[in-house]
Amino acid sequence: MENLRSKCISLLEERGVTLDDIADCARFLQAEYHIDLKKEELLESVMSVLDKREVQFAILTGVELDRSAERGQMIDKDLEAILRRDEGLYGVDEVNAYGICNLYGSIALTNFGFIDKRKYGIIDYLNKHGKSGVTCNTFLDDIVGAIAASAASRFAHKWGK
Amino acid sequence: MENLRSKCISLLEERGVTLDDIADCARFLQAEYHIDLKKEELLESVMSVLDKREVQFAILTGVELDRSAERGQMIDKDLEAILRRDEGLYGVDEVNAYGICNLYGSIALTNFGFIDKRKYGIIDYLNKHGKSGVTCNTFLDDIVGAIAASAASRFAHKWGK
Amino acid sequence: MENLRSKCISLLEERGVTLDDIADCARFLQAEYHIDLKKEELLESVMSVLDKREVQFAILTGVELDRSAERGQMIDKDLEAILRRDEGLYGVDEVNAYGICNLYGSIALTNFGFIDKRKYGIIDYLNKHGKSGVTCNTFLDDIVGAIAASAASRFAHKWGK
Amino acid sequence: MENLRSKCISLLEERGVTLDDIADCARFLQAEYHIDLKKEELLESVMSVLDKREVQFAILTGVELDRSAERGQMIDKDLEAILRRDEGLYGVDEVNAYGICNLYGSIALTNFGFIDKRKYGIIDYLNKHGKSGVTCNTFLDDIVGAIAASAASRFAHKWGK
Numbered sequence: 001m002e003n004l005r006s007k008c009i010s011l012l013e014e015r016g017v018t019l020d021d022i023a024d025c026a027r028f029l030q031a032e033y034h035i036d037l038k039k040e041e042l043l044e045s046v047m048s049v050l051d052k053r054e055v056q057f058a059i060l061t062g063v064e065l066d067r068s069a070e071r072g073q074m075i076d077k078d079l080e081a082i083l084r085r086d087e088g089l090y091g092v093d094e095v096n097a098y099g100i101c102n103l104y105g106s107i108a109l110t111n112f113g114f115i116d117k118r119k120y121g122i123i124d125y126l127n128k129h130g131k132s133g134v135t136c137n138t139f140l141d142d143i144v145g146a147i148a149a150s151a152a153s154r155f156a157h158k159w160g161k
Numbered sequence: 162m163e164n165l166r167s168k169c170i171s172l173l174e175e176r177g178v179t180l181d182d183i184a185d186c187a188r189f190l191q192a193e194y195h196i197d198l199k200k201e202e203l204l205e206s207v208m209s210v211l212d213k214r215e216v217q218f219a220i221l222t223g224v225e226l227d228r229s230a231e232r233g234q235m236i237d238k239d240l241e242a243i244l245r246r247d248e249g250l251y252g253v254d255e256v257n258a259y260g261i262c263n264l265y266g267s268i269a270l271t272n273f274g275f276i277d278k279r280k281y282g283i284i285d286y287l288n289k290h291g292k293s294g295v296t297c298n299t300f301l302d303d304i305v306g307a308i309a310a311s312a313a314s315r316f317a318h319k320w321g322k
Numbered sequence: 323m324e325n326l327r328s329k330c331i332s333l334l335e336e337r338g339v340t341l342d343d344i345a346d347c348a349r350f351l352q353a354e355y356h357i358d359l360k361k362e363e364l365l366e367s368v369m370s371v372l373d374k375r376e377v378q379f380a381i382l383t384g385v386e387l388d389r390s391a392e393r394g395q396m397i398d399k400d401l402e403a404i405l406r407r408d409e410g411l412y413g414v415d416e417v418n419a420y421g422i423c424n425l426y427g428s429i430a431l432t433n434f435g436f437i438d439k440r441k442y443g444i445i446d447y448l449n450k451h452g453k454s455g456v457t458c459n460t461f462l463d464d465i466v467g468a469i470a471a472s473a474a475s476r477f478a479h480k481w482g483k
Numbered sequence: 484m485e486n487l488r489s490k491c492i493s494l495l496e497e498r499g500v501t502l503d504d505i506a507d508c509a510r511f512l513q514a515e516y517h518i519d520l521k522k523e524e525l526l527e528s529v530m531s532v533l534d535k536r537e538v539q540f541a542i543l544t545g546v547e548l549d550r551s552a553e554r555g556q557m558i559d560k561d562l563e564a565i566l567r568r569d570e571g572l573y574g575v576d577e578v579n580a581y582g583i584c585n586l587y588g589s590i591a592l593t594n595f596g597f598i599d600k601r602k603y604g605i606i607d608y609l610n611k612h613g614k615s616g617v618t619c620n621t622f623l624d625d626i627v628g629a630i631a632a633s634a635a636s637r638f639a640h641k642w643g644k
Binding site: 007053054057058060061063064065067068071073074075076078079082089090091092095096098099 | 329375376379380382383385386387389390393395396397398400401404411412413414417418420421
């Protein structure tokens with residue numbers, strides 16, 4: 001699985017997302033509880049989330065769909081159009097993200113809902129950039145939100161022990 | 162089920178929550194999409210959410226736990242203490258709320274996460290009031306958030322057709 | 323959405339699944355409660371499940387992934403191999419199916435778990451056929467199970483009123 | 484949390500469930516993959532599941548509701564009656580159990596659905612005993628199923644690495 005994690009990290013970078021970006025989103029989610037938390041302190045949690053097989057498969061699958069739509073290679077052209085315009089009522093992108101959050105419990109799910117609506121940092125960038133017509137980030141912004149939400153939840157549970 | 166719905170509405174009122182309060186939270190969640198939506202327009206969605214058996218049972222069960230803790234009648238005194246101080250890492254209150262949101266899809270879940278963190282209107286009131294030491298609203302604030310999030314999601318899907 | 327439903331029904335048929343097959347799985351799930359239920363009585367529930375936007379999008383997305391893997395058109399060849407051999411620990415196929423079941427509550431989820439393990443009728447056929455090396459049904463068998471589980475849950479709730 | 488785990492184990496025993504019983508259910512769920520697995524090999528997974536805070540809170544809360552109904556101490560007598568007769572459409576007991584399974588991914592959820600319907604070992608005993616009119620096991624049988632399903636899923640993921 002070590003190999004799959006490395007592959008996922010490379011894939012995220014290729015799509016414009018660094019581990020640092022994700023740790024910064026996780027820090028944002030924890031900021032109300034720990035005002036001077038540094039994002040470095042959340043990196044370990046991000047790495048641990050990326051270690052899980054189900055997280056890795058959610059990343060690979062979501063990014064496959066984004067890239068396939070972006071390149072115009074989808075078999076179903078209606079679906080391709082829905083993904084390219086990041087249609088709000090599509091919902092499968094969030095379902096895929098819940099597959100990540102659920103592993104980290106109810107706090108991860110509420111964290112995700114918050115950052116998905118509030119759009120912070122790289123998530124805001126991905127979302128805006130994904131609507132440019134060139135790139136498709138329909139799945140990616142939710143995946144990043146879910147990893148950050150999960151890392152923040154993991155941190156909260158550890159800190160709360 | 163008509164009877165169970167009436168019972169739930171009475172129970173919510175007894176605990177300080179009107180249908181109007183919930184509709185106002187649902188309106189808040191939809192406001193970014195429809196700026197001059199009136200809460201009245203969301204009342205029908207709130208009523209429809211309250212029609213579902215699983216929603217009714219989630220309300221009855223959550224309020225039972227709140228009242229039992231509030232009256233000092235719990236068998237497990239550790240659990241009673243956790244509920245009375247609305248411990249952040251408890252999580253079962255959110256799990257109960259997801260039982261409602263899940264019925265309305267992924268938009269309901271993100272709506273819930275947002276309003277649960279952002280605490281608007283009656284939810285803010287319940288949350289603060291519940292920490293007074295007199296009342297216990299540990300389950301209720303999440304239930305109200307979940308009904309509002311579900312009603313807003315239902316409205317979005319109907320409007321989006 | 324009428325159009326999207328028709329599209330989904332055609333797509334399912336193209337992949338070897340009729341509405342009748344799904345209704346028969348739903349009947350199987352209800353059989354222990356209503357021994358002489360006819361599958362025709364469950365067709366209306368199947369149609370109603372297929373009416374939901376989130377169900378339609380789950381079908382379109384899952385079948386896209388199956389077909390893309392089957393044709394060797396995936397960008398990520400590791401993911402393609404995982405889908406083609408229907409790897410047991412992949413899990414994203416079930417997450418996509420839960421996006422359907424969750425809309426029909428906890429009974430739909432347990433129904434799904436049961437039929438996913440017990441493999442009845444068309445689900446058994448899809449599963450075996452999908453491992454032939456020619457066809458890929460990794461997402462489809464779970465989608466069919468989820469629609470049947472949801473239709474059975476909807477029927478149980480209606481009948482129980 | 485060590486203390487909370489001990490407390491949960493005692494509480495389960497008091498309600499008639501040993502760690503051994505749960506490990507045996509987990510073994511049953513894995514039996515089709517590893518025919519001569521001993522239940523002892525699954526005990527470590529059961530213990531690890533019981534280590535999670537959210538699992539502990541789900542146990543405490545579910546058992547509280549069972550005991551409160553059993554003793555006739557519920558405030559809401561309609562709810563008490565529903566719990567005492569373990570009404571099939573109630574659903575909150577399963578929602579509470581999903582709060583456990585979700586932490587162990589999609590395999591845990593399908594495992595749960597299967598054992599919840601197939602009723603094996605202690606789960607069958609709890610279910611039958613709970614309908615005797617003396618004991619109420621409405622939440623407990625699902626909790627035990629969820630812990631076993633999660634332990635089996637954890638084992639499958641470890642073994643699959």
